[in-house]
Amino acid sequence: MLNFLSAPIITSLGVLIGSLVLYYLQTKISERVINNFQASQTWIPENELVLLTGGSGGIGKRIMEDLSRKKVRVVILDINQPTFELPENVTFYETDITSAESLSETGAAIRKSHGEPTVIVNNAAVFHHGTILEKPVEKLRQTFEVNIISHFLIMKEFLPFMIRKNHGHVLTIASIASFVTLGDMVDYACSKASALAFQEGLRQELKYWYKAPNVRTSTVHPMWVRTPMIDGFTKYQADFRQPLLAAKDVSQVVVEHIITRKSGQTIVPRHSSVIGSLRAFPLWLQEAMRSYLSRIVLRVGIKRAADENHSSRVP
Numbered sequence: 001m002l003n004f005l006s007a008p009i010i011t012s013l014g015v016l017i018g019s020l021v022l023y024y025l026q027t028k029i030s031e032r033v034i035n036n037f038q039a040s041q042t043w044i045p046e047n048e049l050v051l052l053t054g055g056s057g058g059i060g061k062r063i064m065e066d067l068s069r070k071k072v073r074v075v076i077l078d079i080n081q082p083t084f085e086l087p088e089n090v091t092f093y094e095t096d097i098t099s100a101e102s103l104s105e106t107g108a109a110i111r112k113s114h115g116e117p118t119v120i121v122n123n124a125a126v127f128h129h130g131t132i133l134e135k136p137v138e139k140l141r142q143t144f145e146v147n148i149i150s151h152f153l154i155m156k157e158f159l160p161f162m163i164r165k166n167h168g169h170v171l172t173i174a175s176i177a178s179f180v181t182l183g184d185m186v187d188y189a190c191s192k193a194s195a196l197a198f199q200e201g202l203r204q205e206l207k208y209w210y211k212a213p214n215v216r217t218s219t220v221h222p223m224w225v226r227t228p229m230i231d232g233f234t235k236y237q238a239d240f241r242q243p244l245l246a247a248k249d250v251s252q253v254v255v256e257h258i259i260t261r262k263s264g265q266t267i268v269p270r271h272s273s274v275i276g277s278l279r280a281f282p283l284w285l286q287e288a289m290r291s292y293l294s295r296i297v298l299r300v301g302i303k304r305a306a307d308e309n310h311s312s313r314v315p
Contacts, residue, residue, distance in 0.1 A: 034264060034265070035262060036207055036213035036214075036263075038213050040261040041167070041261055042261075043258075043259050043260070043261055045070065045071045045072045045073075046071075047118070048118045048119055049073050049074075049114055049115055049116065049117045050067055050072055050073065050075070050117065050118075050119040050121060051077065051110070051119065051154075051158065052064055052074055053076075053077045053097050053122055053154070054077075054123045054124030055074070055076035055077070055090075055092075055123070056078040056080045056082045056083070057082075057083075057227075057228065058225075058227035058228060058229060058247060059123060059173060059247045059250050059251065060076070060078075060121075061082075061084075063251045064087075065087075066251045066255045067255060067258070068090050070255070071089065072258075073090075074089065074091070075090075075117065076090065077093050077095040077097055077103075077124075078092070078093075078095065078124065079096055079097075081094065091113070091114065093110065097124055097153065097154065098142075098145040098146060098149060098150050098153070099153075100153050100156070103154060103157045107157045107158065116158070116161040117161075117168075118162065118168045119168065119169045119171070119258055120154060120155075120159075120169070120170045121173070121254065121258075122172040122173065123173045124147075124150065125146060125147050125173070125191075126142055126143055126229075127143070127188050127229050128142075128187075128188075129184055129185070129232055129301065129304070131184060132186055135187065139187075140187050143191050144187070144190075147191035147195065148194040148195055151172065151195065151198050155170070162212065162215045163206070163210045163212045166211075166212045167214055167215065168214075168215045169215070169216040169217070169218065169261065170199070170218075171217075171218040171219070171220065171257055172195050172198065172218070172219050172220070173220050173222070173250070174220065175189075176222065176224075176267065176275055177189040178219075178221055179276055179278045180275065180278060180289065180290060181193075181290065182290060182293050182294045183294045183297060183298060184294075184297045184301055185297070195219070199217050199218075199265075202217055216257075216261060216262065216263040218264045218266070219264075219265045219266075220250060220253050220254055220257070220265075220268060221266065221267045221276070222245055222249075222250045222267075222268045223242075223245060223267075223268065224242050224243070224245065225244065225246070225247060225249075225250055226244045226245065226247070232300075233297075233300055235304070239296070239299050240296060240300050242296070245268060249268055249269065253266050
């Protein structure tokens with residue numbers, strides 16, 4: 001029956017099928033390992049409380065909306081007041097997440113009104129344009145304090161309860177910049193690489209130091225997302241020319257991790273997952289990718305600087 005198929009075609013089909021089987025197996029094995037071979041517990045919304053940082057806008061706002069529609073209770077921690085009406089199952093706390101004192105005060109208020117958070121979404125982040133030499137020290141400090149040091153402070157305040165109950169989920173919104181460092185955003189990339197390292201180390205401590213294997217840990221790495229944070233790029237889309245995600249694309253992945261109660265590491269969009277292996281590529285190929293993207297960022301930066309200079313001269 002297969003006489004009409006040539007040997008090369010049969011070989012190619014065999015390689016394709018074998019590759020698909022291997023991909024499926026490695027995916028399932030990775031899922032089991034990263035979840036400590038623990039079966040996922042049933043998600044019961046009324047028993048859970050999601051603490052979401054940076055929920056007053058951008059990706060965080062969409063995560064809040066999607067969770068709210070699923071009848072999940074959410075508390076938002078943000079320095080900025082929401083400019084929209086909150087759903088009845090969402091509460092806002094004005095909090096400086098870079099301050100242990102502010103987090104302690106907010107933590108006490110949350111426990112009094114809602115109980116202990118069982119899911120933490122480290123979403124809050126800042127980004128400032130500028131090279132290493134151009135960027136003011138105060139902006140460098142803010143980037144690291146918001147994008148990574150806050151994660152440590154939040155864990156100190158809320159993780160002990162999860163450990164005692166061996167129940168919970170810590171999810172961090174990192175970035176594709178965890179793997180690819182470009183000019184004009186070196187501090188941001190460093191902070192997002194740190195966020196990835198934070199999650200990896202947290203998983204080890206939960207498993208071995210604290211014997212809490214059912215506390216899940218997940219990291220989501222979006223590519224460019226159309227939010228106010230990157231207006232300095234998207235305003236010049238003719239030069240930027242990068243595919244843009246919507247906040248809902250990231251929120252969908254985050255909510256899936258939360259509701260299924262599964263640890264994981266997801267690059268968004270998923271078809272770009274190969275970027276997570278960039279550092280296994282030959283150095284010349286790594287540098288080619290970084291150089292290609294850095295040239296785009298530089299080109300946009302020149303246009304942006306010219307516009308800002310022009311605006312400053314207009315009376």
